[in-house]
Amino acid sequence: MTPPRRQHLRRRTAVLATVPVALAALVGAAGATAPGSAGTSGAGDPYFPLSGNGGYHVRHYDLTLRYDTSSRHLDGRAVLTVRATQHLSRFDLDLKGLKVTGVTVDGTSSAFRRDGQELVVTPRRTLRAGRDFRVTVSYEGTPKPVTDPDGSADGWIPTDDGAFVAGEPQGAMTWFPANSHPKDKASYDITVTVPQGRTAVAGGTLLGQRTEHGRTTFRWRESRPMAAYLATVTIGTFKVEQYTTHDGIRVYNAVDPREASAAAPVLRKLPSVLAWESKLFGPYPFRSAGSIVDHAPGVGYALETQTRPLYDSAPDISTLVHENAHQWFGDSVSLTAWKDIWLNEGFATYAEWLYAEQHGGDSAQKTFDALYARPASDHLWAFPPGDPGSGGNIFDTPVYARGAMTLHELRKAVGDRDFFRILRAWTAGHRDGHGTTAQFTRLAERISGKRLDGLFHTWLFGKGKPNSA
Template sequence: MRVVIAAVTVAVLALSGCSDDKKEQPRAGAAPSFAPGSDGAGDPYFPTYGNGGYDVAGYDLKLKYDPASGKLEGSATITATATQDLSRFDFDLAHLTASKVTVDGQAATSKAEKNELVVTPAAGVAKGKAFTVVVEYGGEPKALTNEALGDGGWMRTKDGGFALGQPESASTWFPVNDHPKDKATFALAMTVPEGVEAISNGVPAERATAGGWTTWRWTESKPMASYLATVVIGQYRITSSTHAGKPMVIAIPESLPADGPAARSLARTGEITDFLATQFGPYPFDAYGGVVIDDARVGYALETQSRPVYGSVFFRTQPNPVVVAHELAHQWYGDSVALERWQDIWLNEGFATYAEWLWQEHKGEQTAQQAFDRAYKGFDWHVPTGDPGADRIFGDAVYQRGAMIVHALRKTIGDDAFFALLKKFPADHRDGNATTDDFINAAEQVSGKDLADFFQGWLFGTTPQPKPTS
């Protein structure tokens, strides 16, 4: 996920599912037995995040935001497929109020329960049926606060606002199944006062201005985990170009120098992405870019899909291409291949941190081995990387020990197998989700080695692991 400047601990999820093979199956032709979808996705780390009973295919948002009042209003069109016979279902939605909900064009009833929007359609939705929900809603969006992670979601600024955060963010500005396992496409038409910029994920489309308001349009056509959706509204210098035949959009706030460290760092996005493609395989999305936010509340960077967002704190005194390498690596490890459960966040952060080491080695600054040795010295091993706990998902066990695991695996299976694995894993799971077990299986398949003991010790051991000698 994100790179954090200050030590920030976070709570995150891990998914579980169960089945009962002895459960009696309904007779062929029997009438559906409609039941409510669950109000959580079943992730052990964050049981209330996400929802059950349906799978979202896409979100299409048409919104208007007024920086003067802080009010957001508009509609969300959500296309989904029922994964059970549904009598009702929930969306995650915090602080905002739905005024009208339809399901397949028919009026539905809805009510707010804590941070959930509970929708009851006029008739049950049968398992396997595709359906469309339109929610008209509005209000004053606000961030959600978690004692372990801090604020996440919508934050108002004097000239606009932005939506950003992990593991929870999207539910503060649109109705959503807010768990990474339910990836979906994303389209946004955001109307803001003329002269104000609105930057989001994916490919930009034509802007339209009328009556003092401008509508900015963005489309992310590849499935995206909900926490990777972002919008940044305010006074920005936008540089639009193309790279490798795809649009590149970089936004720097007007409060920062036009040619300062932040702008010079993000100007290397194409160069860094091209290097990472030699390590991880072809770039997986249809657009490039990045956004810098000059706000003291953002002491981190986040891999928002196709267009990472960086806190200006990373660029206070000099360019910082290393953080750019970290967030761009996530486009493969974390975005294209997303978490199935929050427990496995090391698959995101370990590989993104290792990408920093690869980039520094590429530029002749230090070798990956030197970075490993520096991280290994004096490391505190008591938190297991493979199950750090919900309040430690942004800790050193996930980032630094995660990267050490990647390097130790490289030394254990050899460079040929290792670099083949770095490309095979994101290719095999492109646009989907994966778990630690999926990665272990891939590593054993590529290397031809039994790696059970290696991963058991490095992922779950609580004592120092021996340095690999090969």
Template sequence: MEPRTRAALGAVAALLLLAGCTSTADGGGVDIGGVEGTPGAAGLRDPYFPKLGNGGYDVTHYALDLAYDPRSGRLDGTAMITARAAQDLSAFNLDLAGLAVDSAVVDGDPASVNRAGTELTLRPRADIGKGEVFRTTIEYSGVPRTITDADGSKEGWLRTRDGAVALGEPAGSMAWFPGNHHPSDKATYDVTLTVPQGTQAVSNGVRTSERTANGRTTSVWHSAEPMASYLATVAVGQYRTKVSATPSGLPVLTAADPSVAAKSDPLLARIPELLAWQEENFGPYPFSATGAIVERTGDAGYALETQTRPFFPLDSLTVEILVHELAHQWYGNSVTPADWKDMWLNEGFAVYAEWLYAEDFENVPAQVNFEAAFATDANWDFPPADPPSAENLFDPPVYQRGAMVLHKIRQQVGDDTFYEILAGWAAKHRHGNASTADFTAYAEEVAGEDLGEVWDVWLYGDGKPKRP
């Protein structure tokens, strides 16, 4: 995510906690499969969003079939969710905010549905055995919700002049599809989007087909690599799209609102060049497509690293932020945090990518940016690996002090070993999840030395050290 001030995420946290405070009647259900299951947990007890995500199963694939009318704002959706049970399940939960559930089916049989806040509890006709793959189909509809954080920033489903864009960090994806909305449960995606003829619809991954009939255009998007749900996006509008390829054949698709296309074109044209430079530093690009979505200034208050196709309002489309969001494709998107507490592994790495770009292309050593960050009081409000609350997940220490941690590693181990750590970390956890503890252990393993002083002072230390 683009560095920005988010003084509070309290409204989102309250929304998620509400799900655990509302009681409903048991939905019943008859066990006819010979398995005596128990309900999956209604949350994963994330330190910041304890009700976000759900226990008892692992989603492997989402197939979302969505029809959107920009004039009315109505979304009609079918979510087909393939998952594997991690325990014997008598019931399980999905996260969904606002939209009405029209029907629910598990493995071909109707399932009872109870709702409490943002939690859907589904009780299948037969209990599901541990290790079994099961398929859930939810039909839902309504006008998707825009979630407003306490600082005024917005996520979820954002209406634009001619359509909408869906942004999901940290909790907005539950505003437009039901799922297991925690970064630890990644899945592949197929998204089918139907919109009025003359309107474009864009999502993550590769567009595999597009057809127009009876006044409506339907496009199909495939994400072959696992994706955390907060990185999923759809964008609907009268975009000017461009399709090209990198020299290695990687497909590039960009979509820009016509009013900002001319201004955005020069930077978007640099995506292949910037990716080539990042591959030199971070290793092979981890996905099968790339590109960007650009909207008008004001359509959102920040850029976001939506997987393979980062999103930018025009005022956020600078070379530094483009470098930042593209770097997230390695750090955050391919290697995804195990918990929201590990957010510095996303943002600290992406900020350091900006410092490396300045070093290589603008003759500004990373040390200069380090010293500027060191001198900024806001970067010392808390340790980057230990934000005090959900309200602080996107505060300056996570970004700038996170980057300072990487610079101190570089100073201690030298450039050769440091770049080995950068690329090796992305390779070791490619398409997976990892924690801060995983990173500190890995860095010491590659360095062959104790980096405890870096962790104690820069990653976990309270207060500002006397000198850099």
């Protein structure tokens, strides 16, 4: 994600076999384990205590949506294939602001109630631990965004021709019922019907589209595990470009005509950017790629929606590099807690520095030096990026810039050979899964053979301006 511009840097069954379920224990850990107990109303994240839920793991989402761009009305049907990680007498889903018209569990009508952003479901019978079950939620209404702690809009954001749908960190619940925390990842089928002339773009591969009776239906599939916040169904009037790269990656670009002229020179560089990032970070983790360039001047940020980043306007090359670096750092390798957000944003920012260094721009050292020259009173040193705190800090300057500075200090300490070995080992070892700061520290120490806990403590967790090595 690129940060909001007001800040200095700115933000089916066949598929199920591809989704690992090893994270079920992580997701269920927040809940009680007694037979017939209720799943918790949060995944245990201190920054967003109600995000996600305990007691189960969603393996697959099958979303069928119909959106009217004139009335801004959404009709939705979500079918979730779920595995219980404890005996469940009741469980929650995250869903905010939309009217639920029915809930079934394995085809049987179930009791439900609303409690703030929680949809509380009580099945007819207790669901036993280890059992797979299917939840169907029918809902409708006018989706609206939520306001994040930093004041930016998040979720389903209406535009003049459709909607800009960006879910980080808590916006997924504004348009579908979810276990909305990054540590619960699933595959997705998304079918969206919109007025003819509009395009609905999601992540993954376009399986097909058809137009009849004045409406067009688009069918998308993302078979790789994806966190709920990385899903999108951005809708608008778009010029569409499709091609396959030399590496076999299927590219789908959707660009608002008002942004097409400015976006074209940058989007032409996407294949070379992906090839460059693949050389540094390891093979591209998905089968599809592309860009969604909307005309949404009031949004103020871009987001690394999985396989197909979402931009509120034509991106520059640094933003393109940043959001696509997230496909490795944040999308394929995801967070288990929001306090580790530097693992996403620091890495994507450092990718910008590396790209500039290797493409005729400033060296990473020069960029580091310019930042380090800022006085101790500068906002850059306001809080440690390794645990920025709740509120608006997780998408603020220190997470991005000081996170990147941490990586540069690591590079200097271990040398280029080991540094890039660390990055490639990180993305390979945690592909389709999750990672923590402690795991990254241990990996760096193992590959380099050096004690690095002091470096990471100073740059990620120390207060104030660190002493540079």
